[in-house]
Amino acid sequence: MNNIPEVIRTIPLDYYLYFSAALFVIGVIGVLTRRNAIVIFMCVELMLNSVNLLLTAIASYRGDSSAQVFVFFIMAVAAAEVTVGLAIIVMTYRNIRSTDVQLLNYLKW
Amino acid sequence: MQEIVMPINNQGMALLCLLVPLLPLAGFIINGLGNRSIAKGLVSFIGSGTVLASFLITVYLFLDFTSNGSRAYTVDFYDWISVGTMQIGFSFLIDQLTLLMMLMVTGIGFLIHLYSAGYMSHDENFGKFFAFINLFMFSMLLLVMGSNYVMMFVGWEGVGLCSYLLIGFWNKNTNYNNAAKKAFVMNRIGDLGFLLAIFLIFITFGSVSFPQVFSEAAQYTGGIDSGVMIAITLLLFVGAMGKSAQIPLFTWLPDAMAGPTPVSALIHAATMVTAGIYMVLRSNVLYALAPTTMEIIAIVGVATALVAATIGLAQNDIKKVLAYSTVSQLGYMFLALGVMAFTSSIFHVLTHAFFKALLFLAAGSVIHAMSNEQDIRHMGGLRKYLPITFVTFLIGTLAISGIPPFAGFFSKDELLAHVWVHSKLLWGLGVLVSFMTSFYMFRLLFLTFFGTFRGTEAQKSHLHESPMSMTLPLIVLAILSTVGGFLGIPPIFGENMHVLQNYLAPIYQFASVANPAAVEPMHLDHSTEWLLMGISVAVALVAAGIAYVTYVSKNTVPAPEGTKLSPLHNLVYNKYYIDEIYDTVVVKPVMWMSATFHRVVDLLVVDGIVNGLGKLVTHFSRTLRHVQSGAIGFYLMVMVLSIVLIIFLNFFIG
Numbered sequence: 109m110n111n112i113p114e115v116i117r118t119i120p121l122d123y124y125l126y127f128s129a130a131l132f133v134i135g136v137i138g139v140l141t142r143r144n145a146i147v148i149f150m151c152v153e154l155m156l157n158s159v160n161l162l163l164t165a166i167a168s169y170r171g172d173s174s175a176q177v178f179v180f181f182i183m184a185v186a187a188a189e190v191t192v193g194l195a196i197i198v199m200t201y202r203n204i205r206s207t208d209v210q211l212l213n214y215l216k217w
Numbered sequence: 218m219q220e221i222v223m224p225i226n227n228q229g230m231a232l233l234c235l236l237v238p239l240l241p242l243a244g245f246i247i248n249g250l251g252n253r254s255i256a257k258g259l260v261s262f263i264g265s266g267t268v269l270a271s272f273l274i275t276v277y278l279f280l281d282f283t284s285n286g287s288r289a290y291t292v293d294f295y296d297w298i299s300v301g302t303m304q305i306g307f308s309f310l311i312d313q314l315t316l317l318m319m320l321m322v323t324g325i326g327f328l329i330h331l332y333s334a335g336y337m338s339h340d341e342n343f344g345k346f347f348a349f350i351n352l353f354m355f356s357m358l359l360l361v362m363g364s365n366y367v368m369m370f371v372g373w374e375g376v377g378l379c380s381y382l383l384i385g386f387w388n389k390n391t392n393y394n395n396a397a398k399k400a401f402v403m404n405r406i407g408d409l410g411f412l413l414a415i416f417l418i419f420i421t422f423g424s425v426s427f428p429q430v431f432s433e434a435a436q437y438t439g440g441i442d443s444g445v446m447i448a449i450t451l452l453l454f455v456g457a458m459g460k461s462a463q464i465p466l467f468t469w470l471p472d473a474m475a476g477p478t479p480v481s482a483l484i485h486a487a488t489m490v491t492a493g494i495y496m497v498l499r500s501n502v503l504y505a506l507a508p509t510t511m512e513i514i515a516i517v518g519v520a521t522a523l524v525a526a527t528i529g530l531a532q533n534d535i536k537k538v539l540a541y542s543t544v545s546q547l548g549y550m551f552l553a554l555g556v557m558a559f560t561s562s563i564f565h566v567l568t569h570a571f572f573k574a575l576l577f578l579a580a581g582s583v584i585h586a587m588s589n590e591q592d593i594r595h596m597g598g599l600r601k602y603l604p605i606t607f608v609t610f611l612i613g614t615l616a617i618s619g620i621p622p623f624a625g626f627f628s629k630d631e632l633l634a635h636v637w638v639h640s641k642l643l644w645g646l647g648v649l650v651s652f653m654t655s656f657y658m659f660r661l662l663f664l665t666f667f668g669t670f671r672g673t674e675a676q677k678s679h680l681h682e683s684p685m686s687m688t689l690p691l692i693v694l695a696i697l698s699t700v701g702g703f704l705g706i707p708p709i710f711g712e713n714m715h716v717l718q719n720y721l722a723p724i725y726q727f728a729s730v731a732n733p734a735a736v737e738p739m740h741l742d743h744s745t746e747w748l749l750m751g752i753s754v755a756v757a758l759v760a761a762g763i764a765y766v767t768y769v770s771k772n773t774v775p776a777p778e779g780t781k782l783s784p785l786h787n788l789v790y791n792k793y794y795i796d797e798i799y800d801t802v803v804v805k806p807v808m809w810m811s812a813t814f815h816r817v818v819d820l821l822v823v824d825g826i827v828n829g830l831g832k833l834v835t836h837f838s839r840t841l842r843h844v845q846s847g848a849i850g851f852y853l854m855v856m857v858l859s860i861v862l863i864i865f866l867n868f869f870i871g
Contacts, residue, residue, distance in 0.1 A: 136857060139853055139857075140850070140853055140854055140857060143850075209849045209850065210848065210849070210850065212847075212849060213846070213847030213848050213849070214847065215847055216845055216846055216847030217842040217843060217845050217846075217847075
């Protein structure tokens with residue numbers, strides 16, 4: 109019982125699917141409804157991680173490690189993306205003294 | 218029986234053949250590029266020198282040809298167009314006819330170049346003139362040397378272009394430009410016929426090269442007067458109509474006199490306008506297969522000769538008279554072709570080239586002396602001031618009127634004898650034309666050189682004989698006009714003395730296979746021939762006499778502009794109002810049509826579609842841009858919905 113894939117397999121795959129889907133939908137709803145840029149950002153991360161979870165679960169069930177390699181890539185890219193994203197938010201805050209995305213509506217017709 | 222035309226393998230000869238047209242082209246390039254930076258002396262040296270060199274090479278080729286048994290050969294350079302079964306080579310055909318035309322073109326061309334050096338010496342665009350006229354020599358040589366219809370067509374278009382450029386040479390005058398455009402457009406009508414004929418020839422014989430087409434035609438199985446043959450020959454003749462100024466496409470030639478006089482002499486009298494006759498003659502085997510076309514050609518020819526001669530009677534511009542005379546003489550040549558007197562026709566081309574070039578150059582000398590005055594009503598008595606011009610002009614007049622022993626007598630007499638055998642009516646009309654020709658030419662001579670001077674004092678003080686470079690070509694051409702006729706001595710003066718006939722016989726070999734009846738020699742007993750000869754000489758002399766009585770004894774001068782003329786005189790003086798008729802029937806409707814198309818099709822339909830599309834897009838964008846609201850939440854919403862939609866579509870449709 110010290111093999112991680114075996115630990116993962118103690119819960120049926122269906123549950124992972126429902127859970128990931130739920131996490132993803134929460135992320136989407138958060139992105140659509142919230143106005144604070146940082147919260148939106150966190151919701152995006154939530155969506156990414158729901159996908160990671162799903163990948164790991166399916167990798168364990170199918171005994172194929174390549175999906176887990178994907179997960180590492182996604183994490184690395186997400187880390188890079190977070191730095192850039194946070195930097196943008198910081199700059200936005202310095203300019204308009206707020207992180208409310210509704211205020212960022214200068215670029216229009 | 219039939220000689221097969223062989224390609225030549227001798228590299229040296231091939232190079233010489235190539236040099237003949239290439240030298241004038243080199244002259245064109247040098248003079249054209251260095252228009253104003255080359256000294257005038259050098260320009261005329263290059264311009265005339267290259268043509269002289271071409272002439273000398275042609276003489277060498279001619280001597281080589283005759284000394285090697287007069288066997289026709291082709292000179293192949295490279296495959297020019299090669300598409301499917303169509304093989305068109307860049308090659309020359311050297312045979313009796315080609316060499317004759319080459320000698321004529323380069324020989325007379327050189328004399329006229331020499332003349333131009335004097336005549337154009339005061340013109341600021343001296344280099345341009347020589348460049349164009351050299352380009353003309355190149356195109357004309359390509360036309361006569363080409364060994365297939367396509368190369369002939371290239372030369373044909375080339376001479377048309379040069380004619381256009383040179384008619385409108387003094388392009389600051391709008392009338393001259395209009396004359397140039399008129400010549401160009403009328404020639405295009407003819408060229409369309411020529412082009413269609415080439416297509417039809419290719420479809421019928423599967424080739425456009427002369428040796429192949431003619432040997433195929435000699436074995437043509439469709440019989441004489443088949444529809445295809447009549448179509449081909451008629452279309453070719455339409456081409457000839459345009460270039461050689463026959464009814465109904467002749468009105469450009471008199472207008473073409475807007476160009477400098479050497480141009481009128483070279484292009485619009487001696488060489489280019491005879492290209493149509495050359496083309497018919499070259500295709501003699503096709504014409505031998507279509508006697509119906511020949512009848513049409515004869516009728517068109519005689520009608521043109523008659524109409525032009527009557528107009529010529531009443532013109533007062535020295536060059537216009539000569540122009541109508543040219544049209545009339547071209548009509549004669551086509552009349553000869555129409556009665557299958559091929560050799561007589563080319564004989565007349567040759568003698569006409571001598572005496573008409575002479576007349577034009579002499580007229581140019583008169584115009585030069587008169588400070589660009591062309592109206593014969595303001596001339597008179599010039600005999601004393603321009604002795605050389607007078608004598609040469611007199612020889613030219615005697616030659617064109619058909620007075621023995623000058624060149625025109627032999628060719629015209631032979632031509633009319635052939636017409637007599639064919640049809641008495643055509644002969645009668647021909648003699649009538651001959652009468653009028655003699656009358657208007659002597660009228661011109663008497664009004665210009667006899668009587669008293671009728672110009673201004675300023676002109677009178679300026680009168681002078683032209684320089685050496687202008688009189689020398691006149692003298693040479695006068696000698697040629699005098700002795701040129703002896704190339705074709707009729708049988709009554711000695712059997713087998715007709716040098717030209719014997720020389721040209723081989724070019725009819727295919728025609729004699731295809732339709733032996735067409736080319737059999739004329740049979741005419743000697744008494745009839747004497748009679749015909751007597752009549753044509755008598756007619757010419759009577760006309761000259763009438764002209765003498767009217768314009769020298771009675772000293773009549775044509776009425777000045779604006780005088781009321783008798784209806785018939787008025788009709789002829791105004792050239793039968795043909796230009797006005799064409800204007801009403803063709804030009805105005807075309808103009809109206811263009812204006813209507815502009816108003817309806819262009820402004821309403823085309824502009825409507827283009828502008829409408831533009832307006833539609835503008836309007837649509839103006840509405841759609843509101844989508845870009847700047848609200849990030851909205852964008853995100855649209856993005857998510859779109860992704861969901863794509864996934865759904867993937868699941869349920871894809």
